[in-house]
Amino acid sequence: MSPPRRYWLMKTEPDTFSIDDLQRVGTEPWNGVRNYQARNHMRAMRPGDGVFLYHSSCAVPGIAGLATVASEAYPDPTQFDRKSDYFDEKSTREDPRWSLVDVKFDRKLAQPITLEEIKAHAEDFGEEFPLIRRGNRLSVLPVTAAQWKQLLKLEKRA
């Protein structure tokens, strides 16, 4: 029996890598995550899991599109690359510290589900929803099936 599909939210800065970039490349190895909690969430991902792609640090922060987890977690190659910004001299190939998954483009939302809208419906998501907790900085976070459904209801169809 296959495990149930799970859901996640992954942040990206659109100036660096946006939903349009993901659409263009199709599938992207989600490298550069250097936070243990976020890493652990990626290690829990399974191919087929649903992903909200969230644009942060931009004019209108919010969910910009949908994607799918396209691989199991595997070692992030940039941790071994001296020339990479994500190089980690303390990581070894025998015991890699950082993991990533491949993320596959699903669709771009006609209009983003903005952080403002999400906050306005905060009561639908419960107190536990990390995205709208004060000072949240986690770049990869779990979304429950109920939250996934509720959030999609906020989408304005074209």
Next chain:
DNA sequence: GCCAACGTTGGC
């Protein structure tokens, strides 16, 4: 193991 200093994130 505590905690101050520091760096980063991310909304505004």
Next chain:
DNA sequence: GCCAACGTTGGC
């Protein structure tokens, strides 16, 4: 650009 919140580092 500001600043609050948070994670990490390193001295003790």
